[in-house]
Amino acid sequence: MQNYDIIVVGAGPGGSIAAKTAAENGYSVCLLEKESLNEGGRYKACGGAIAWELVEEIDYPENMIGRIIESLELHHVDGYDFSKKGKGAVIWRSVFDKFLSDMAVASGVILKDRERLIRIVKIGDSYQINTKNEKYSTKYVIAADGVTSSTLKALKWPFFEKSNLILTITKEMKTSKSYINSTLGSDVVHLFFGIKNLIPIGYAWLFPKEEIITVGWGNQINLIKNSREEFKKFVALPFVQTALKNSAIEIFKPHLIPVGLRSQLYKENVFAVGDAGGIVDPISGKGIPYAMMSGQFAIESIKSCESKDRLDKLGTQYERLLDKNFLRVLKAKRTARDKIFDNDETLKKFLSLWEKYRSSEIVMRKLI
Ligand SMILES: Cc1cc2nc3c(=O)[nH]c(=O)nc-3n(C[C@H](O)[C@H](O)[C@H](O)COP(=O)(O)OP(=O)(O)OC[C@H]3O[C@@H](n4cnc5c(N)ncnc54)[C@H](O)[C@@H]3O)c2cc1C
Structure with missing residues (x-):
């Protein structure tokens, strides 16, 4: 012993x-x-996005970073796009x-x-x-x-509780660095939202690393009917199709995220x-x-x-x-999440606020 x-x-x-x-x-x-x-x-299924402050705090070597990020593009499938500036990194877990x-x-x-x-x-x-x-x-x-x-x-x-669990699907898709740069941008991560037409409570994402795009999808577990079919709906979006053209799947992995x-x-x-x-x-x-x-x-x-x-x-x-x-x-x-994902109008309002404010500010200052 x-x-x-x-x-x-x-x-x-x-x-x-x-x-x-x-x-x-x-x-x-x-x-x-x-x-x-x-x-x-x-391997651990994870977007691997971290704030630049964390990179500095732990002295994380730049050569271990998958990609340095300067902005976050927020896409609502109804055709609204928002852009949030801010330095970060995408790391391999x-x-x-x-x-x-x-x-x-x-x-x-x-x-x-x-x-x-x-x-x-x-x-x-x-x-x-x-x-x-x-x-x-x-x-x-x-x-x-x-x-x-x-x-x-x-x-x-x-x-x-089930309402506090998000089921995610992650695919690591291999492509070339130059193709990522031309389709997604060299320093941008992309998030996709849409309650009626994409994901009721959650979002999907494309996180570029060196020569890999981490493709992710997450939805509140008790609202999922068929996760593979719902994931396919995301991958069928024209922007996503272009980004993933000619890429090859390296890893496929489901994982849970607790959100309460x-x-x-x-x-x-x-x-x-x-x-x-x-x-x-x-x-x-x-x-x-x-x-x-x-x-x-x-x-x-x-x-x-x-x-x-x-x-x-x-x-x-x-x-x-x-x-x-x-x-x-x-x-x-956690309380604000229910309000934000209640309908597409509040979601769009949140995304437009997120462009300018940190999400904690939006919630604590009750901007939504
Ligand atoms: C798809 C996805 C995307 C995400 N993207 C991001 C992101 O971009 N940025 C971000 O900040 N967060 C992200 N997260 C959340 C993040 O991954 C987790 O919050 C984080 O990993 C939690 O760290 P942890 O140390 O609590 O647990 P974990 O990282 O899960 O570590 C738990 C460890 O315990 C070990 N373990 C489990 N059972 C046993 C056992 N019986 N005995 C011994 N060891 C055991 C596991 O192997 C593992 O190494 C994402 C999560 C998912 C699922």
Whole structure:
């Protein structure tokens, strides 16, 4: 039995930052990841769009970026186009996640990849975790194992409501860099909306990387009748057809995005971080920075409650930190999402506002 102060399950952005923060604060920490992180890492369905501030904050090397982005084109299928300026990057998740887990290891984290949590039980004050090969025990558990979190499932935490789940389909389409530049633009990502004629609640996208276009589609799961047919409707749009002409499919992958919180984010020394907690922007589906921040805040909560000898306050402290930094805004966005996607007129109004304002400003200033 291997014993650690903290076990983090899942080496996505949330898990790696939680583990790194824990090691930097002097805890013994083990990071369990079910996939292999070597040989280029594992594929994860994701647009991979991140803000330039994040690239700078973590010193992410430019040669690891799939494409630098200067603007976002918002297309409504009724024929309205909006353009939002702003620098960002599109990254490959295998490369990005490996970069973050390497940072964790450099801080002293013990990383065990190809170690899937298959069982977790609470015995007295500690948790016992079984993977295929090993047994572990720990006082604190960080569940950073994504939307379908096996950790939280084994601990019988309630799952997400269907209205808080988006089913996505991702296709990685190989083409040439010059063709991408001529059809999509060299530094532009494209989002496609339309409640009546495309997707009731959600959107579709074309994210260019070096020689690949990430083609994505996401719709609220309980509104989907036939996802493949609905996806085809998107791919049949003339703009999309032109962009994908002569491209070859490399990867096809469905995945869920949670767009509302779990009913609890903490219980008995277990913290839900990132997608496991549903800590995602409910309008855009952006989750990478929130996963990273929630991982950091889970550890800061442990540290601060231990120093004050107030372990009874762990859950309150975690939610307080989340709320203060961004959760209050995400909650307001969850309410606003229903209004925005209620009909095409409010959606178009939102898209036109989004051209000028950040989505958090639109929601918090009640511009919609
Ligand atoms: C199609 C799509 C497009 C997206 N586009 C964007 C975007 O452009 N920008 C953005 O910011 N966000 C985007 N997101 C959201 C983003 O991908 C997630 O919010 C983010 O990955 C959450 O990070 P995480 O660390 O919480 O979980 P994850 O990244 O899901 O990581 C969980 C990790 O846990 C591991 N794991 C799972 N089960 C176990 C187990 N039993 N034992 C051990 N390890 C386990 C997994 O292998 C994985 O590595 C997108 C999501 C999807 C589906």
